[in-house]
Amino acid sequence: MKFDKEPKSVDAQMDVLRSRGMLIPDEATARHYLLHLNYYRLTGYWLPFEECHDPHRFKPGTRFEEVLNLYVFDRELRLLLLDAIERIEVSVRTQWAYHFALHGGAHAYLNPQYADSQRKLIRQSATLASEFESSQEPFVIHLRGKYTKQPDMPPIWAACEVLSLGQLSRWYALLRPISLRSKIARTYGLDQQVLQSYLHHLTYVRNLCAHHSRVWNRELTITAPLVQSKPPVLAQTISRTDKRKIYNTCCFIQHLMNTITLDHHWHRRLFALLTKHGIATRAMGFPADWLSRPLWTAIEHGSDDRFPTQGPTP
Numbered sequence: 001m002k003f004d005k006e007p008k009s010v011d012a013q014m015d016v017l018r019s020r021g022m023l024i025p026d027e028a029t030a031r032h033y034l035l036h037l038n039y040y041r042l043t044g045y046w047l048p049f050e051e052c053h054d055p056h057r058f059k060p061g062t063r064f065e066e067v068l069n070l071y072v073f074d075r076e077l078r079l080l081l082l083d084a085i086e087r088i089e090v091s092v093r094t095q096w097a098y099h100f101a102l103h104g105g106a107h108a109y110l111n112p113q114y115a116d117s118q119r120k121l122i123r124q125s126a127t128l129a130s131e132f133e134s135s136q137e138p139f140v141i142h143l144r145g146k147y148t149k150q151p152d153m154p155p156i157w158a159a160c161e162v163l164s165l166g167q168l169s170r171w172y173a174l175l176r177p178i179s180l181r182s183k184i185a186r187t188y189g190l191d192q193q194v195l196q197s198y199l200h201h202l203t204y205v206r207n208l209c210a211h212h213s214r215v216w217n218r219e220l221t222i223t224a225p226l227v228q229s230k231p232p233v234l235a236q237t238i239s240r241t242d243k244r245k246i247y248n249t250c251c252f253i254q255h256l257m258n259t260i261t262l263d264h265h266w267h268r269r270l271f272a273l274l275t276k277h278g279i280a281t282r283a284m285g286f287p288a289d290w291l292s293r294p295l296w297t298a299i300e301h302g303s304d305d306r307f308p309t310q311g312p313t314p
Helices: 010-019 027-035 039-049 064-104 118-134 138-146 158-162 165-174 178-186 192-210 247-261 266-277
Strands: 052-055 055-057
Touching: 027 039, 027 064, 027 192, 039 064, 039 247, 064 165, 064 178, 064 192, 064 247, 118 158, 118 165, 118 192, 118 247, 158 178, 165 192, 192 247, 247 266
Parallel strands: none
Antiparallel strands: 052 055
């Protein structure tokens, strides 16, 4: 069909929402947010409040503030995820460089004998060389100036500091022997294949967050791996039914944060965020009994009805 929709002013956008049954008691607030948050962007957050999508009709009593609350929650959730992903990325970088260097030396990562594929090694090395050449980090400038007669590439403990999470994921996947990959993974109590899958998944989630994409009720394209038995605390906490929701990502983050950060409060911040916004957790893949599962039992919480499994969620 031919696209024939005309652009609408903010006042016209509010008229459309009212005509569909949305209550907008505070017009000034609604006008402000519609000017700064694209109407089209907000559609993903008011869809759960619709009782009919064709034609559009909101459930009785739906208020603009409820939609805005859901949007703000999703934004704060992305920031919370990014905060943990940063610490996980730095930790895995460190473990990769530490164990690899002790195993094969400062430039072992460039040695084909430690790579699963010569072709992939060449590609990864070229990408890293480009990053190293263009970086203006003081330590990179120092290395380029002082060690001009050494290998063109930096030692692995410097190289890891210019890797993106996606590049780190690919370097880990490339690494051989398996025993070396396993040594790194054991730091986190994980099988090496699970860690590889999780790094790939985490790169995807990180990109969603960094590009301001909705994560709260998203069907994730790249899922977190399902651990079968080890570590037991993680295997007993993840969901095996809603595999494409953000809940399992949160489980892995909590597990890794328990290893990486002493006396962290990431889980309590997640709990506080859900409480603050009164979010129904079903759309995020949270099982009804999630608070009684091993990774979460340390959270100090009150009644579980703060997190209704039902609610204005798809």
